[in-house]
Amino acid sequence: MLSLVAPPTLGRTPLPAEGGGAGAVLRAVLAGGPLTRSAVGRATELSPAAVSRHTADLSALGLLRELPPEDGPPRAGRPQLPLDIDTRHHLAAGVHIGVPWLTFGLLDLRGRVVAHERLPRRGDAADVLRTVRAHLPGFVGRRAAGRSLLGLGVVTGGWVDSERGTVVQHGPLGWRDVPVRELLKGVTRLPVHLESHARALARAELLFGAGRGATELVELFVGNVVDAAIATGGTVLRGRRSRAGDIGHLPVPGSTEPCSCGRTGCLEATVAQDTVARRAHARGLIPAPEFDLLLRLAAGGDTEALGLLKERLTLTAPAAALLIDVLNPEVLVVSEAGLTAVPSLVGHLREQVLRHTRAEPTQLVTAASFGMEVLAVAACAGVLDSAYQRPMELRTARAG
Numbered sequence: 001m002l003s004l005v006a007p008p009t010l011g012r013t014p015l016p017a018e019g020g021g022a023g024a025v026l027r028a029v030l031a032g033g034p035l036t037r038s039a040v041g042r043a044t045e046l047s048p049a050a051v052s053r054h055t056a057d058l059s060a061l062g063l064l065r066e067l068p069p070e071d072g073p074p075r076a077g078r079p080q081l082p083l084d085i086d087t088r089h090h091l092a093a094g095v096h097i098g099v100p101w102l103t104f105g106l107l108d109l110r111g112r113v114v115a116h117e118r119l120p121r122r123g124d125a126a127d128v129l130r131t132v133r134a135h136l137p138g139f140v141g142r143r144a145a146g147r148s149l150l151g152l153g154v155v156t157g158g159w160v161d162s163e164r165g166t167v168v169q170h171g172p173l174g175w176r177d178v179p180v181r182e183l184l185k186g187v188t189r190l191p192v193h194l195e196s197h198a199r200a201l202a203r204a205e206l207l208f209g210a211g212r213g214a215t216e217l218v219e220l221f222v223g224n225v226v227d228a229a230i231a232t233g234g235t236v237l238r239g240r241r242s243r244a245g246d247i248g249h250l251p252v253p254g255s256t257e258p259c260s261c262g263r264t265g266c267l268e269a270t271v272a273q274d275t276v277a278r279r280a281h282a283r284g285l286i287p288a289p290e291f292d293l294l295l296r297l298a299a300g301g302d303t304e305a306l307g308l309l310k311e312r313l314t315l316t317a318p319a320a321a322l323l324i325d326v327l328n329p330e331v332l333v334v335s336e337a338g339l340t341a342v343p344s345l346v347g348h349l350r351e352q353v354l355r356h357t358r359a360e361p362t363q364l365v366t367a368a369s370f371g372m373e374v375l376a377v378a379a380c381a382g383v384l385d386s387a388y389q390r391p392m393e394l395r396t397a398r399a400g
């Protein structure tokens with residue numbers, strides 16, 4: 001049974017491939033900390049001298065700190081004070097651009113949400129980016145409490161080319177070739193990390209969530225956009241032109257839902273939250289076709305509302321099973337708002353996924369780790385991932 005398996009164990013050796021020794025030390029402390037220097041050495045296979053050198057560098061950057069000694073009788077010899085992530089100095093800022101909302105977030109280095117705010121998403125790409133430019137400085141000024149920002153993350157669904165800094169295509173928003181990074185440059189004087197929602201969530205799950213300690217993870221995002229992200233060897237794949245994971249247009253047998261791609265019956269069109277909300281409204285369950293209303297009804301135990309959310313998971317399950325069969329990950333995370341509103345639905349998801357796959361019992365199928373804060377976490381994940389992969393390249397600027 002997939003559901004009986006514990007998450008991957010912590011403390012597996014972090015990959016030293018990226019960011020050299022400093023990145024490995026920082027990731028080891030994130031995964032298993034607080035850790036003594038000798039435990040960091042064991043986790044990273046670095047020499048005591050190298051651990052000391054990287055620890056000094058990371059402490060000087062305000063990323064790592066020695067915890068103060070515990071009270072008690074003095075012991076002989078030089079005590080080994082444990083190292084922990086220093087969350088006092090830096091924050092990541094981010095904005096998630098969704099169909100109904102713009103979500104602004106600030107996260108500390110442990111991935112904890114320090115602040116989030118949301119505004120209705122209105123107008124075209126130019127209007128949205130104008131709103132971001134106007135709101136962000138005030139949000140940071142009010143909520144960052146003087147801590148410095150490591151960067152600005154910008155996350156949205158659909159096809160996002162991170163290298164070029166462009167949203168290539170976002171069907172539900174109607175965006176095509178929007179040069180987001182260029183248009184937001186200068187807002188904060190910070191590096192802008194543009195990423196697709198699914199890839200950002202995959203990074204967050206690997207650093208702070210269900211994928212902590214794992215290297216093989218698949219993230220399946222089901223919102224108004226349906227998208228997957230694949231991590232292998234601890235690295236999130238982008239594919240040519242950042243298009244890996246575009247599974248939203250798999251056909252769903254029997255579906256006649258028209259899709260923004262011009263065909264009918266695509267997975268994305270069939271299970272999009274707007275589609276499900278319309279279905280609920282047409283059946284008279286909710287007074288307006290708004291997905292939040294359906295979630296609230298289901299969370300209150302309404303059988304018909306729960307039935308619609310279950311149906312959404314049933315329709316999604318074959319795609320989840322296909323990802324398991326093709327990629328054989330340690331962890332498959334399904335990020336879907338119904339699972340957040342009614343956590344017990346994860347049982348239905350697992351049951352449906354199992355009908356379509358020959359998954360092994362060691363594989364974990366689970367819901368997203370970040371609850372109602374998932375959009376704020378996704379927004380900032382690229383900035384934090386970059387800090388953990390390449391800590392010595394950080395540039396920071398004072399907030400506010």
Ligand SMILES: [Zn+2]
Pocket residue numbers: 248249259260261262263266268269
């Ligand atoms: Zn389609």
